[in-house]
Amino acid sequence: MFTKKASFKPFAAIKGSERKKTLQGIGAQLEISVEGRNDLLPKAVQSAKCILHSGAKAQVFSADSHPLWIVLRDKLVPTVYMLQIDPDLVPAVYTVPNTRQFLQNGADFMIPGIFGTLPEAKAGSVVQVRTLEGELLAVGFALVDMQSVKEDDKGKAVEIVNFVGDTLVPENEMPPRKSQEPPSVPVEPQDSQPVEEKEDDEDYLGEGETLTSEEADEAFDYALRKVLSVTHSYPMASSSFASLLNENLPYSHPELSIKKTSYKKLTKFLKSAEKQGIMTLKERQNDLIIMSAKQNEENLPPAPKSRQRAPKPSAMEVQLYYSARSLAREVIAPAAIDQYYTASDLRKMVNNYISSNDLAAGAEVKVDDSLRKALGLKQDVTLVKREQVMTDFLKNCNMFHTIRNSNDDSPVKMLKGGVPHIEIKTERRGGNKVVTKVAGLEKFLIDPKAFAEKLRVVCAGSTTVQEARTGLEVIVQGDHTAKISKELERRGIKQSWLK
Template sequence: MFKKPLSNLKSFSPLRSSDRRRFQNEAYDTYPKLKEQSSQEGASQLMPDPLQSAKFSTHIETPGIVYVADKIPWWIKLDQSVPIPTVYTMWQHPDMLPILYTWGPVVNKLTKGADLMIPGLVAGPDGTLPVLAKGDLVAITIKGYQYPLAVGTMALPTSEIKPRSGMKGKAVHIIHVYQDYLWTMGDKSDPPDMRSISDDEYESETEDAKREPTESTKPTKPVKPVEPVEPTATKTEEPAQTLSTSEIDALLRKSLFQALQFKITPERAADLLPMAASMLYASYVLPSRPRDSGEVDIKKSSWKKVQKFLKTIEKEGVLKLKEQRGETMLASVNWSHPCFQGLRSYKTLESSSQATQTNSDSLGSRPASGTCPAATPQALGPIEIQDFYKPLGNSVVAFFDAAKQPKDAMYSPAQVRQLTLDYIKQNNLVNQRNQKMVTIDAILCDCILTPSEYNTIDALTRDQIVSRLLDKMAPFHSIAFPGKNPTVHKGNPKPIEITQEIRQGRKTVTKLAGFEGFGLDMDELCKELTKLCASSVTHNPIHGTSPKNPMHEIMVQGPQIKNVSQLVMDKGVPKRFVCVNDKTAKGKGKK
């Protein structure tokens, strides 16, 4: 909320004694622990003297009051809210609010204006979260650190949150965080005993989700200390455990070259590049590992991160990278590099899984849901959408009566065109001087012309007549899903909208909306996009839609237009109903 300077900050004025006591009692009622502490330490620790206040507005026009003493902001109130402590106050009283824990790099994102997401939460020292309701104030700090670094309100109850379980969405709406503009109004001091947290101490959502089962079993290992050394229990895990760092490095290099030469290929590179580094690693490098390679993790390599791995390959002249909106992208590949000469394809993990899938299909078995996102829609076929029109209004009904056609039926555009041509032929309306023009008779005049055109237009072409007639009719459309009977819906079919834009100044996101009209399941799309894009995927209801039939919007982190549009088309959605809007580049619009 304070990622930008305060606007409309009024002049500070000292609080009167009665206002000071009233504000102090309000703080005591909100934070009972403070009253007990102040009786021991004195009220001056809670409300330094002299305490001054000033009204302000945030950059999003939220009104509030800030309370300052000795040029340090101690409290704020936002739009009739309870007193909210700043980080300076919470450092003096670190236990005044319930605390949620997260990782160091997540706090860095909070300082840039982001809210705390559910994947960034870490269970407390007791392995649980404090009991909090939606809207409750909560402090946020780094795991293993005592002093709060941010304050916010719960976006949902903690009873509905399961840390490190793969849940998505916002956990806390951040109000104030260390190093924001409210903090800069003070002496800009750092938190007590603050130590630096490196990026290596943070584990991403995907990695945590994968490693969570093993982490959750750690407390049970001391119960049976003999089991891990039994040969029968560890025999199948030995290859993955005995891989050295140099062996993992060699496997990653081999998998990268395999992916570049035989998956991306020189012929497809123009269509696939530029490509995000995260997508290259998740969708191309990992599936290209040798079939018997075992578990290979970039974190166990000498590079630790995908970006460092690719930059090392870039120094060798194999490929070229570029930074685009804060994300590393693969820009081009040097296909003439010696590393590609004599390179032979081998059996990869992906080819093995495809062979297994083919065998199961040949035996008549159906693949499990989610095993191959693109296989199911391609096997069943595309979604068939057809437009229909129904006569609407007295003038259009009169035309269908004159054409001796049912006025309550629905017609395809081809049928409307044919009955119009038949009407023109039966009434000899073709202009004898210009065979391309059709004379407008009284029925057509009332049906397709506006009152201002009655005396100005005497003839139109056949296409113009059909187009105007369709505009006067009520639109319908039918959707036929693979293997199901078609269903008819009122109105024109709304396309799926894929929008790529920049949020919070520098982050690129890709939004997907309108997929419900094509029978696509939201949860299934989120799971497949998470795997396909190797990125965070969330969904939220669209404001203003019907509560009975709510519409949702899926948001994917990063520039993922190609992946998102290709997935929905693989699901059977016709390309003409996929509307792409790239707001991140000048001169680009809807396609």
């Protein structure tokens, strides 16, 4: 229903009595206790009425500009944002990942798309739609009694009200899954410690070794038997089963994938297993579903070994931090002068300040003296757009960053400024001669001399290292921008850190 933008009236704070009444309505409809459940409807909640593209009237409750509840047809519907935070609010109907594209095109959820256990949900009740892996897709009204649905039934199952990626809840504004949300901890430069990384016990085959299709077949055959040695819940989407296969491969190798096997495709690999009586398959909505599989109780043979091992490439970890200047410090008091925060930390502090001082005004924020100083606004400014608040606030903060290699246990240093860049540029010298220059490697803990030796092999050309304005610079004969970028990416350098 929010596939196209709705016409909203301005958001405004609601009275305490209305909030209490709405919270009680949530409890009555969902049959849950709402005592002390401020997470369901925060005290700083706002509401606005809207008219949907279809002409239907609705009301939306939001907090911190995030929509939480939709009132439609006298029902309280949790948004996908709210369900991502509290996934157990309403019953779930499960489907395959391919259903996402149909829902995002504005279609309702159809009965043939239902997989897995049917929930106890009557027609007209609110249900959510998730993939078999648990990924949230949408929420809406059940159009049938779910327990009465038969396998060969046709028609619509759920009328979609809100889906991930529509105009109400853009995909990039979805919160992380509740179980995956990392704690946010301020970092002090003198006490910064590298994040302890879980050791990886799997073997890593050297990149110079070519993998044969027979070896790939052997590895995937072992992974299949390893997966079937453990009990799993079926039906299962082939994409989920593929993830299990990849997790149970006996070793890592850049070429080790299903494409390297003699089967070439996952579908052929699974159908071969079906012919052997290992599993039963069913095709539905252009996806292959594993309906059942025989658990292998026999002892697994030794895992196939890689012929050559090399250290697994490490990842580069970069984090931005901010330190508030004196003008901005009042808003996040009692913050220490030498304290460092992530942008997410500061956003929470600023939002808390706005809420505790009753400065929220719909899509805008009222400006008091402290906030005016923190945002660098003129004296006559009394209102500011909510989305502008953090942009202006961060301008009154000093930026810092940390860079560490995931394989390095050395203490992390807090460095001034934003994330640096590695510069790759080509230069023409004397006629048709072209060279590629790479500068800024030291900032990302890469030894220019060792990197030059590596590029000598990767680019099959001569390399030199010379002093430049910002440090050492690697020069490679010829235009090798793509190869150098790929080698840096292999070392954990993201494309956004290159220029």
